Amino acid sequence: MKLTLLLSKASLITLLLLNTCFAAVFFDETNDQIIVPHSAALDPVHVTVSAWVNAIAWDPSGQYDAIVTKGNTGSPFPSYYLRNEAGKLDMQIVVGGGNFDAAGTLPSAGEWHHVCGTYDGETVKVYSDGIELDSDGGPSGNLDASGQNLRIGEDGSASGRNFNGQITEVAVWSEALTLEEIKLLHSSRLKRIPLQIQPDNLLAYWPLDDHPNNETANSADGFIFKDISGNGHDGTVTECNAKAEEYLSYP
Numbered sequence: 001m002k003l004t005l006l007l008s009k010a011s012l013i014t015l016l017l018l019n020t021c022f023a024a025v026f027f028d029e030t031n032d033q034i035i036v037p038h039s040a041a042l043d044p045v046h047v048t049v050s051a052w053v054n055a056i057a058w059d060p061s062g063q064y065d066a067i068v069t070k071g072n073t074g075s076p077f078p079s080y081y082l083r084n085e086a087g088k089l090d091m092q093i094v095v096g097g098g099n100f101d102a103a104g105t106l107p108s109a110g111e112w113h114h115v116c117g118t119y120d121g122e123t124v125k126v127y128s129d130g131i132e133l134d135s136d137g138g139p140s141g142n143l144d145a146s147g148q149n150l151r152i153g154e155d156g157s158a159s160g161r162n163f164n165g166q167i168t169e170v171a172v173w174s175e176a177l178t179l180e181e182i183k184l185l186h187s188s189r190l191k192r193i194p195l196q197i198q199p200d201n202l203l204a205y206w207p208l209d210d211h212p213n214n215e216t217a218n219s220a221d222g223f224i225f226k227d228i229s230g231n232g233h234d235g236t237v238t239e240c241n242a243k244a245e246e247y248l249s250y251p
Helices: 179-188
Strands: 002-008 011-016 024-028 034-036 047-055 063-071 078-085 088-095 098-105 113-119 124-128 131-136 150-152 164-173 202-206 215-217 235-237 242-245
Touching: 034 202, 047 063, 047 078, 047 179, 063 164, 078 113, 088 113, 088 124, 098 124, 113 179, 150 164
Parallel strands: none
Antiparallel strands: 002 011, 024 164, 024 242, 034 150, 034 235, 047 113, 047 164, 063 078, 063 150, 078 088, 088 098, 098 131, 113 124, 124 131, 164 202, 215 242
């Protein structure tokens, strides 16, 4: 990608941005997942969940290609989930014991897309590629705490709801990002951009670039995926063979 800067009427500089490709993790839809141990800090009262995804295929039954989940094992299920539900990209939350969600068209399979969900205490929203798809103004108040692990690529409420494809650049904030900030996450194509957006509210950021191309990561090897926000919410690969791909190439 090229970025052109007009410095003056007589001065034009074109910069080649070299850091537009970076690693992702492949999830095979069977049992691949990254588990981040529960922390009260990951149960915020408001939230933004952000990730880049490239689905090989979305589950034809319409449930549940999990991207990021922080959920319970009983009803009501999530504290917050970003996933495919009923054939739609769904941001689901629990407030006051009730489920609320915003859901829109799933991004196309076989291509990289930025997906995001937010809740600001009054409205839950879901976004794809910097565009708001849907919102629900029904909830009011703080998110219910789940007390469960955060999972990447798997649904915490039930087994067999794994993602099929690649996920990278996962981040969670304790406040709802603005539309402009979400558009920046989508349009910048720059690694580590989450560190520059509401850094005081950034709870965790997993670039998922910890391991080289084609290196298989499994539970027996104790692979770690680092949270580089400085908050120490590292994730471990459990019962899976997720492997780091070499490059994430944006369209």
